[in-house]
Amino acid sequence: MAIRLQGVSKIFMRSGRSRRPLYRELLNIRARLARDGGKHVLRDVNLEVPDGSRVGVIGRNGAGKSTLLRVIAGIYEPSAGAVSVDGRVCCFLEPGAGAAPALPVRDNVFLYAALAGLGYRETLQSLPRILDFCSLSDQEYSWVEHLSFGMQQRLFMSIQLEVMRLKRAEVFLFDEFLMGVDKSFRLRVEDALTHYPSERQIVLHASHDHELMLRTCPNAIFIDDAGVRRFGPTADVLDLYRNG
C-alpha cells in the first residue's frame, strides 16, 4: 500500500494564523486563550491508496482537500494519527510555487525541475521535450513574468509531467492544476495522465472540474466535514457529492 493514513487529524490554532504585533497579542491573551480550541480541518481520516491508482479528490471549498494533500506530501505534520507514503512525492499544489518569474523560461525549467527532483543532465536532456509539450520552444529565453498565466501554468505542469514520465517520483499530488489553460493543452495533459503513470505511481488530484475527474480518475475521494465521506468509483462519488 503506497499511501496509508490512520486516524489522521489536523488542527490549526486559529490565533496562529493571525500575525499581529506582539503587544496586541499580549493585550488580547485572555480572549485568545478562551477561544483558541483550534479548528479541525481533518478529523480522524483513514485512507489507503494502492500503487497504480489515479484518484480524484472532491469536496466543497474549505472541506480540507488541500490540507489532505499537504499532509500526504509531508508539508503539514498531522496533529494526530500516522501517515505513511512509500516512494518519492512530487507536488504541484500552487502554480509556480518556487519559480522565479523575473528569470527566463530556461532558468525556470532548471529551477523548477530541481525542486521536482530532476538533476542537471536529466533536465538538459528533457528541456526540448518540456518546451515542446507546453509550446514554448521558441520562447526559451523569454521572461516568465511576461508570459500569460495560462502559459506559465503550461510550463510548470509540463515539468511535473516530465518527472512522471521519467519515473523520478512515485506519488504525484496536484491541486487545481489545469486552471487557466486552454482546451488543446488540457487534452494533452489528460492524455499524459492516462498514459504516463506506471503501475508503481499514484496520482492524486483535487479539483472542481468533475468532467476531468471522470475522464482521468477511475476512483475519487469525497472530503466532507473534515473527513473522508466516500472513497470509490468516481461516478458514484460524484453522484453522492451532487446529491448530498
Next chain:
Amino acid sequence: MNGRQFLYVLYQTTRATYLAQEKNSALGLVWHLLNPLLMTVVLFLVFRNVGLLRDIEHYQLYILVGLIHYNFFINSTTRSAANFLSSRSLILNTRVPLELLVLRQTCIEGVTLVVEVLLVLLLGVFLGVHLSATLLLYPLVFVGVLALSLGASLFLCGLVVFLTDLSYVWSLFCRVLFFLTPVFFAAEVVGDGLPRLALEINPLTGLLSLAREALLYGGHVFLAEVGLALLGPALVLAFGVIVFRATRARVADYI
C-alpha cells in the same frame, strides 16, 4: 532528498534568488562593494586621529576587514529571516527542505564576502601590505563567519514565523552589535566592565582578529587562538540547529 540533490537544489535556488535580486540593478555586485568602501572612508576620516586608533597599522584596511565581516553577519541573518517569511508559497506547496531556504541567503552573502576579501587583498597590495603564509588561515575565518551567520539565521528563522516582532528585535540588536564589535576600534582600547565583557564573548571579536592577522598583518597565530575563535561560531551553529529542529515541524502551520 540525498546530499547531492540537496546541493543541486541549493545551487539552483541560490542562483535564482541572486539573479532575481540583481535583475533591476545596473551595477549589481558593485553596490555591495561600494557600501563598505564608503563606510570605510567615513569611519577612517572621522577616527584616524583619535587617541589609540592612530597607532593601528593600515587603519583604513583594518576598518574595511571589520566592516565586510560585520556586514556579512547582519546581512545574511536579517535577509535570511525576511526571505524565509516571504517564502510562504514555497513552504506550503513544495517539499523543499526548510534548511535550504536559510542556507541560500547565507550562500549569496558568502559570494559577496569572497569578492570583498579579494578587494581587500588587492587594496592591501596597493597600499604596501606584505602578504604572508598566515593568509592560508583565512579559509578557517570564512568557515567561522559562515557557521556563525548560519547558526544565527537558523535561530531567527526558526522563531520569526511565530514571533514576527523578532525581526525588529534583531534589527535593534544588530545596531548595538556594531558598537560591541571591534570594527573601527581595537578591543584593547575598551576599558574593563560590561562593554569589555560583551566584546570578549562576542564571537565576531576573535574572528575579526584572526581575519586581520591573515589578510593584513601576517603575524604569528597560536593554534589555541584559532580554536577559541571557532568555538563561539560552533556553539551558535549548534544552538541554531537545535532551535530550528525544534520548531520546523510547525513552521507550515503558522507561516
